[in-house]
Amino acid sequence: MTQASRTELRNLQDKTAIVGVGTTQFGAIYRDLDPERSAYELGLIAFREALQDAGLKRSEVDGVIVSRLPHYGRMCEMIGLRHPRFVNVLPGEGRQSGIALQYAALAVANGMADVVACIYGNNGRSSGARYGGEDRGTTPQAMFEAPYGMTSPGAVTAMMFRRHQYRYGTTTEPLGHLAISNRANAALNPNAVMQRPITMDDYLGARYIAEPLSLLDYCLINDGGVCFIVTSAERARDLNHTPVLLHATSQASDITPVYVADDFWHEPMSQIADDLFAVSEAQRDDLAFAQLYDNFTPTMLFTLEGMGFCEPGESGDWITPERISLHGELPLNTGGGHTSESYMQGWALHVEAVRQLRHECGERQVANAQYGLYACAAPLATGHILKRDDR
Amino acid sequence: MSTDTTNSTEQKPLPPVNRLTKPFWDGCREGVLQIQFCNICDLPWFPPAEACPRCLQDDWEWRPISGHGTVWSWIRMWQKYFPGWAADEYPYTVALIKLEEGPYMYSTLVDIDDRDVSCDLSVEVEFRTVNEEITLPVFRPSRGTTER
Numbered sequence: 092m093t094q095a096s097r098t099e100l101r102n103l104q105d106k107t108a109i110v111g112v113g114t115t116q117f118g119a120i121y122r123d124l125d126p127e128r129s130a131y132e133l134g135l136i137a138f139r140e141a142l143q144d145a146g147l148k149r150s151e152v153d154g155v156i157v158s159r160l161p162h163y164g165r166m167c168e169m170i171g172l173r174h175p176r177f178v179n180v181l182p183g184e185g186r187q188s189g190i191a192l193q194y195a196a197l198a199v200a201n202g203m204a205d206v207v208a209c210i211y212g213n214n215g216r217s218s219g220a221r222y223g224g225e226d227r228g229t230t231p232q233a234m235f236e237a238p239y240g241m242t243s244p245g246a247v248t249a250m251m252f253r254r255h256q257y258r259y260g261t262t263t264e265p266l267g268h269l270a271i272s273n274r275a276n277a278a279l280n281p282n283a284v285m286q287r288p289i290t291m292d293d294y295l296g297a298r299y300i301a302e303p304l305s306l307l308d309y310c311l312i313n314d315g316g317v318c319f320i321v322t323s324a325e326r327a328r329d330l331n332h333t334p335v336l337l338h339a340t341s342q343a344s345d346i347t348p349v350y351v352a353d354d355f356w357h358e359p360m361s362q363i364a365d366d367l368f369a370v371s372e373a374q375r376d377d378l379a380f381a382q383l384y385d386n387f388t389p390t391m392l393f394t395l396e397g398m399g400f401c402e403p404g405e406s407g408d409w410i411t412p413e414r415i416s417l418h419g420e421l422p423l424n425t426g427g428g429h430t431s432e433s434y435m436q437g438w439a440l441h442v443e444a445v446r447q448l449r450h451e452c453g454e455r456q457v458a459n460a461q462y463g464l465y466a467c468a469a470p471l472a473t474g475h476i477l478k479r480d481d482r
Numbered sequence: 483m484s485t486d487t488t489n490s491t492e493q494k495p496l497p498p499v500n501r502l503t504k505p506f507w508d509g510c511r512e513g514v515l516q517i518q519f520c521n522i523c524d525l526p527w528f529p530p531a532e533a534c535p536r537c538l539q540d541d542w543e544w545r546p547i548s549g550h551g552t553v554w555s556w557i558r559m560w561q562k563y564f565p566g567w568a569a570d571e572y573p574y575t576v577a578l579i580k581l582e583e584g585p586y587m588y589s590t591l592v593d594i595d596d597r598d599v600s601c602d603l604s605v606e607v608e609f610r611t612v613n614e615e616i617t618l619p620v621f622r623p624s625r626g627t628t629e630r
Contacts, residue, residue: 224563229498231529236588237495238618241576242563250578254555257601302558302573348529349578349586351555 100341101370107196108327108334108480111145111320112442113137114282117433121284121313125217130160133316134212135169141318146331147206152320154204156191158211159183159436166210177204183213185386188437189342189465189473195321196337205322211438212316220312231348245309245387246301247350252389253303255355259404263303266388267294269423270307270430272415273385277427279417279455284313285431308388310429317438319445324480335445338373338462338478341366344471356468360397363466363474371462371476375400378476379460380422380447382440384467385429394468422457437467448479494566496616502530505544510617515607516544517585528585549607550624551581556591556599579605579621593622 115136120128134157142149149170154177157166163178177198181187188211195207215222223243226233236242255261271294277283289307297305327334343359343366345352352358368374375398383391392406400421401409415423426432426443433439444463446452461481466474499507509516519526520534521541533540558573567574575596579587591599592608604624611617 221563223561226495229500229503233495234497234503235529237564238497238612238616239576239588239590240494240559240564240567240574241588243561246557246559246576249557250555253557254601257555299558299560299573302560347586348527349588351578351586353554 105336106200108324108336109319109445110327110330111141112445113140113318115316117282117284117315128214128217130212130214134210137316137318138210141320145320152206152208154207156209158187160212185436186469186471207321210318214314216313248387249301249304251351261407265407265410267291268410269388273424273428273431276425277431280426283427283432310386310434315433315435317435334480335448336478336480338476339367339371340475342473346470355393357397359472364398367476373462378462378464379457380425381464382444394466444477514546515549515619516546518542519545526583548582551579553603554578554580590620592620
């Protein structure tokens with residue numbers, strides 16, 4: 092895409108808002124394994140809560156985007172939505188959560204729908220998902236990776252982190268700071284799955300999964316549902332809460348056969364940063380927090396570097412416990428992230444951003460939150476700046 | 483990975499061989515590592531695909547490659563995701579090889595202690611027979627000093 096067309100991203104600025112959010116109780120159902128729990132049920136609970144949160148009537152919802160739920164039809168049927176005029180299905184991968192918000196905003200801003208409910212349901216823990224070893228059939232992974240025992244997104248991230256270590260001398264200590272910080276934030280989040288604080292000794296002593304990464308670098312595997320509802324900024328001003336505007340958003344990619352990128356996705360992430368900060372009133376110093384996609388802790392390193400918070404290779408030094416804490420220069424993953432709050436593949440990070448910008452987060456509230464960042468580094472990367480609309 | 487580990491090898495995941503990938507496995511069985519090259523623009527690619535990703539044309543052929551490359555990165559897998567690896571095989575090593583010709587290939591390393599592995603280590607292909615149909619390419623430290 093040329094720079095000229097990228098400036099058209101300005102057309103979406105502040106046009107749409109997230110007006111309702113809903114999440115299931117992550118901690119409570121983690122302790123209550125239920126093999127019959129369906130992802131649709133979790134999506135339904137989240138939708139019901141988001142609708143009530145927004146103060147919208149169900150009949151006002153005319154668009155639905157589902158993710159990780161195999162079929163839009165079943166979801167629409169269960170929530171009694173017979174005649175939506177904008178429907179889409181996104182696969183259950185974390186890269187898609189930011190994309191769901193982008194599609195919803197595009198639909199609303201262009202008149203394809205007035206109110207879009209984005210619904211996610213994940214019964215991974217109850218259904219025994221392992222996120223490794225499932226490679227079957229004639230996919231390149233099954234044919235050319237599984238025979239060597241290569242499997243799982245975590246192992247791929249471990250490959251990238253080892254390369255980062257080699258190239259820049261990065262140690263695992265900054266990963267520990269990220270895991271510890273996530274856990275400290277989760278301890279202040281009543282809805283989080285993991286609330287017992289951890290220390291650097293805990294981190295360094297955790298068992299390896301795909302060395303150099305160990306258990307506390309990894310996202311949880313838990314059940315849950317998340318919903319956020321998007322409508323126009325204008326309509327948002329008549330609803331229950333201070334609107335949270337989609338202030339800037341962008342997508343970029345680096346799609347290769349082996350998932351990894353030799354530059355740790357610097358190119359797509361810096362493209363996103365350029366896009367966001369070109370149109371945004373808020374620059375890096377103005378962000379109250381960043382919700383960074385943390386399927387595995389090294390992904391946050393790559394994101395910080397790619398988004399220009401530090402130079403390539405310097406994230407290990409940049410990350411200090413003070414800087415990333417709730418009272419620091421750039422609080423990260425204020426709700427506890429995927430490693431401690433809930434593995435909702437980016438969806439709960441979006442909800443946490445909204446709740447922070449509404450100033451609803453109680454003990455973990457970041458002071459004076461006006462702008463916040465969401466970013467996901469992956470072969471398909473996304474980023475947004477969200478804005479509290481005080482008007 | 484070697485064939486002397488009795489029963490465990492048989493339960494490890496085996497690649498399904500299909501029309502597209504058969505020449506790759508036929509080559510491995512004969513000790514030749516080959517990948518697809520475009521006859522129009524000479525681009526090599528891996529894993530196999532039905533057309534050149536640059537030209538989009540299906541005028542391509544399998545050509546033997548040097549078998550040389552470098553370790554882009556490597557891990558030790560501790561988690562028991564797959565059946566087939568015996569308890570004493572954990573952790574096992576998986577490496578991502580950057581082939582001299584450009585494409586990347588996941589594999590494993592042989593004839594080297596994990597303590598001596600490093601990114602950018604020069605490696606060369608070797609073959610390990612699994613069964614009548616499948617021989618897996620693996621990589622060992624390069625012996626030649628002037629090959630690259």
